[in-house]
Amino acid sequence: MKVAITGATGFVGSRLVKRLYGEGYRILVLTRNTVFAQKVFPSKAFPNLEIIAYTPTASGSWQSAIAGCDGVINLAGESIAEGRWTSERKQEILNSRKLGTQKIVEAIANANPKPPVLVNASAIGYYGTSETATFDETSLSGNDFLAQVCQAWEAEARKVKDAGVRLVILRLGVVLGNGGALDKMILPFQLFAGGPIGSGRQWFSWIHVDDLVNLILQALIKPEIEGVYNATAPKPVRMADLSQTLGQVMNRPSWLPVPAFAIEALLGDGAIVVLEGQQVLPKRTVETGFKYKYLNLQSALTQILT
Numbered sequence: 425m426k427v428a429i430t431g432a433t434g435f436v437g438s439r440l441v442k443r444l445y446g447e448g449y450r451i452l453v454l455t456r457n458t459v460f461a462q463k464v465f466p467s468k469a470f471p472n473l474e475i476i477a478y479t480p481t482a483s484g485s486w487q488s489a490i491a492g493c494d495g496v497i498n499l500a501g502e503s504i505a506e507g508r509w510t511s512e513r514k515q516e517i518l519n520s521r522k523l524g525t526q527k528i529v530e531a532i533a534n535a536n537p538k539p540p541v542l543v544n545a546s547a548i549g550y551y552g553t554s555e556t557a558t559f560d561e562t563s564l565s566g567n568d569f570l571a572q573v574c575q576a577w578e579a580e581a582r583k584v585k586d587a588g589v590r591l592v593i594l595r596l597g598v599v600l601g602n603g604g605a606l607d608k609m610i611l612p613f614q615l616f617a618g619g620p621i622g623s624g625r626q627w628f629s630w631i632h633v634d635d636l637v638n639l640i641l642q643a644l645i646k647p648e649i650e651g652v653y654n655a656t657a658p659k660p661v662r663m664a665d666l667s668q669t670l671g672q673v674m675n676r677p678s679w680l681p682v683p684a685f686a687i688e689a690l691l692g693d694g695a696i697v698v699l700e701g702q703q704v705l706p707k708r709t710v711e712t713g714f715k716y717k718y719l720n721l722q723s724a725l726t727q728i729l730t
């Protein structure tokens with residue numbers, strides 16, 4: 425089985441590639457930086473992995489490489505948690521997802537033969553933020569910037585259905601593993617200065633990276649899986665509970681709050697990612713029979729940090 429993957433060198437993508445490659449899949453990595461991709465996936469360790477340069481927001485010869493693939497996994501997108509959200513940065517965040525997905529769908533539609541399935545990332549930012557509401561896959565979208573980005577992102581992905589291709593959209597929560605968001609969260613605890621961010625009342629909807637990889641694989645291979653699924657664990661927590669659990673697992677104090685103004689000074693509008701949240705439940709995901717390895721935060725953090 426041959427699978428094309430964008431975002432393959434990222435935190436989630438690199439783990440997904442290694443998992444699929446280890447199970448005998450033929451992997452086609454579409455990347456903006458072939459030199460970096462070759463470092464992440466050296467030919468000695470990945471002799472049958474193919475790396476192709478592509479520009480996510482532009483048509484090109486790379487699109488023809490998708491023909492004959494058994495599936496496409498689109499994980500590409502500019503980080504929303506790196507630096508301040510200037511107007512230029514917001515445009516990059518939107519374009520990397522909207523235009524990037526548009527070009528992937530264009531490639532699939534023009535392919536002969538067409539890949540039968542597209543697994544496309546989205547995010548729980550789709551729902552907006554709330555301290556009181558609970559969201560599942562049937563909930564309406566929010567109206568803030570991230571919600572608008574997710575709406576545009578998913579709208580482009582849905583166009584692949586016009587080509588008769590099965591579509592799975594995974595709305596990702598905060599992915600926990602060695603790297604990614606957790607690396608930034610644990611630094612204050614390593615310095616014995618950890619504690620809840622902001623009010624501590626905001627919801628934190630998370631998923632262990634191993635469960636996410638398993639969920640992507642299920643979406644790829646099971647023809648009955650179609651539509652939108654929340655890629656979150658069934659038990660979201662409040663930020664204060666996250667900080668307490670981190671302190672317990674790391675054997676560090678967790679009493680020193682990080683004030684909201686400090687995060688806002690660093691990230692600007694992007695502070696919404698950590699200062700506000702949403703309680704997201706994976707209702708449809710659970711209904712598929714998906715088996716989580718990490719149902720609660722304590723077991724997930726223990727596996728990662730000890």
